[in-house]
Amino acid sequence: MVSKCPGQDTRFWGPDDIYSVECPKCGRAVEFFKDDIRRRCRHCGFMFLNPRLDLGCATWCQYAEQCVGAMGRDEFREILTLAVKDYFDGDRERINDSLKILEFAERILEKEGGNPKVVIAAAVLREIGLGEEDKGAHKAGKSNDEGDRLDVVKAILERSGSTKEIVEEVSQIIQEQLHNRRIDTLNSKIVYDAGRLAGLSADSESLNKAQLKEAIKETFLTPTGRKIAEELYL
Numbered sequence: 032m033v034s035k036c037p038g039q040d041t042r043f044w045g046p047d048d049i050y051s052v053e054c055p056k057c058g059r060a061v062e063f064f065k066d067d068i069r070r071r072c073r074h075c076g077f078m079f080l081n082p083r084l085d086l087g088c089a090t091w092c093q094y095a096e097q098c099v100g101a102m103g104r105d106e107f108r109e110i111l112t113l114a115v116k117d118y119f120d121g122d123r124e125r126i127n128d129s130l131k132i133l134e135f136a137e138r139i140l141e142k143e144g145g146n147p148k149v150v151i152a153a154a155v156l157r158e159i160g161l162g163e164e165d166k167g168a169h170k171a172g173k174s175n176d177e178g179d180r181l182d183v184v185k186a187i188l189e190r191s192g193s194t195k196e197i198v199e200e201v202s203q204i205i206q207e208q209l210h211n212r213r214i215d216t217l218n219s220k221i222v223y224d225a226g227r228l229a230g231l232s233a234d235s236e237s238l239n240k241a242q243l244k245e246a247i248k249e250t251f252l253t254p255t256g257r258k259i260a261e262e263l264y265l
């Protein structure tokens with residue numbers, strides 16, 4: 032077991048790697064190291080996530096497994112969710128869409144299998160990657176260029192300590208769905224279906240039952256995705 036990897040050895044850190052963050056509850060300053068996942072406010076006792084968490088070294092470090100081994104699924108989900116909220120900066124609609132897609136993806140994941148890290152990441156970051164015209168990126172004052180959006184997705188994943196393989200697979204899933212490419216992997220199918228489930232709630236207002244039935248029959252790629260759609264909308 033390795034206690035410190037070079038990227039997380041504070042001797043190599045600069046002044047920006049230790050900073051203070053306002054406690055979301057009492058507003059006092061709490062000091063964070065860039066690789067602290069969470070800290071407790073000494074004044075009010077509130078425990079919160081590091082909004083500028085940077086576990087970037089994990090993408091190249093051979094000891095990455097040990098370094099971020101302590102990070103569980105809940106923490107990973109929470110870190111990514113925080114990054115999405117930060118990116119969409121108060122745009123409730125896009126934030127809610129992202130959370131809805133994530134929730135559906137986890138329901139499908141439970142029944143279909145798949146890689147939880149890849150599916151969770153691709154589902155919650157999908158809206159950033161897809162960045163529909165006049166929505167999201169545009170509203171949040173961010174670049175709506177596809178390459179820039181993918182760079183944002185990759186940077187968020189790197190900061191969350193994801194391995195290179197995960198960063199690559201998530202980018203691939205987002206690009207497949209952005210360009211309507213053929214979807215072959217289970218992870219990508221789950222994320223696609225989760226996106227469809229979230230989209231159907233908007234469609235369900237304009238379509239009648241027969242049209243909805245047809246849409247559900249045609250579009251889902253996993254049996255669990257289709258089943259959830261039928262339960263919700265038929």
Ligand SMILES: [Zn+2]
Pocket residue numbers: 054055056057058059072073074075076077
């Ligand atoms: Zn506090």
